[in-house]
Amino acid sequence: MNDKIKTEKDPYSCSSLEHWLEHDNWTVKEALILLIDCSPIDAEIEWDEYNYWPDAIDDPKMIKVSLLSYENSFSAPESYFEEESQKKKRLSLLSKPYELIDIKRLWYSGNHPNQRYPIDYYLKWAEEKKIHVPWLDWAKKRGLLKWKSTKEKLSETNVEMTYLNTKHPFFAKELKIAVEAWTELYEKNPPKGTPIGGHKTYIHNWLKEKYPNLSNRAVERITTVINPNPKGGATPT
Numbered sequence: 450m451n452d453k454i455k456t457e458k459d460p461y462s463c464s465s466l467e468h469w470l471e472h473d474n475w476t477v478k479e480a481l482i483l484l485i486d487c488s489p490i491d492a493e494i495e496w497d498e499y500n501y502w503p504d505a506i507d508d509p510k511m512i513k514v515s516l517l518s519y520e521n522s523f524s525a526p527e528s529y530f531e532e533e534s535q536k537k538k539r540l541s542l543l544s545k546p547y548e549l550i551d552i553k554r555l556w557y558s559g560n561h562p563n564q565r566y567p568i569d570y571y572l573k574w575a576e577e578k579k580i581h582v583p584w585l586d587w588a589k590k591r592g593l594l595k596w597k598s599t600k601e602k603l604s605e606t607n608v609e610m611t612y613l614n615t616k617h618p619f620f621a622k623e624l625k626i627a628v629e630a631w632t633e634l635y636e637k638n639p640p641k642g643t644p645i646g647g648h649k650t651y652i653h654n655w656l657k658e659k660y661p662n663l664s665n666r667a668v669e670r671i672t673t674v675i676n677p678n679p680k681g682g683a684t685p686t
Contacts, residue, residue, distance in 0.1 A: 460518035461587050465490050470568065470593045477564055480571040481556060485548040486583040487514050494549070508550045516545075517584060552580065569596045623667055630655055631675040648676050 461467075465488055469475070478496065479489045493513035555578050575582055576598055588594045611617060612624055634640075634655055644651035652672045656663060663671075673679055 459587075461584055464488065464517040466517050466584055466588070467591075467593060470588055472568070474565045474567055475571060477556065477561070477566070480566070480568075481549065481552050482514070483517070484571065484575055484580060484582055485545060485552060486517050487545060487549075488517050491515070496553075509546075509553055511546045511549065514545060555580075568594070572596045623671055626656070626660060626663070626667075627671045627674050630659075630671060635675070635677070643678075648678050652676060 466483075469479070469483055469489070475483065478494075482489045482492055482494070491513065492515075493511075495510040495512060497507045497509075556574075559574075572582065572585070572594075573596075585594070612621065612628070614620060630652060634652060640651065649672055652675060653668060656668050656671060
């Protein structure tokens, strides 16, 4: 009874999903099955069944498969495939055959020359194709995945760049300018060795051109902060 309650609250607690997430790489077939929330363990699938219709492509046919959320679970039906009619009914209700066909077609429409890839590769591909991965949030909440979606990365970037918000009660204009100056002068257009006239002159010139109304004291403060060699002389190596 306790196992059943636990499974209902945590549908993947009794599954092999955590085991699969420990792998460094998945084969393509393993990945396509896992992405549609099914288990590759004991799955029987004819991957290259041919449909004799004009312009038809090879479609996979599910013979036996189980949902990850039901795998080894006390809340699962006794068997998905006791009878042919039972098999067709359950697969039809779950729509898994169609999901597998669609996801296989999508995968092989792209250029994927290898047969095995890191898990992050498949998740990035699924995100690009707008494929919903049911267990993704579950795995992240339990620290089983380090992969981050584009939305999550953008959210983190926005948090990190709060200092750019001019409406923030503690907005510091010189901090914003300092980061902008360093990014332009040392990340996007880094000098080869020590700039002509030294780093101080290099930074001064940029600040005066970009922010002509900036006070001399502000220019000196910003220069001191971002100067990689504030003591003068050759750039340290």
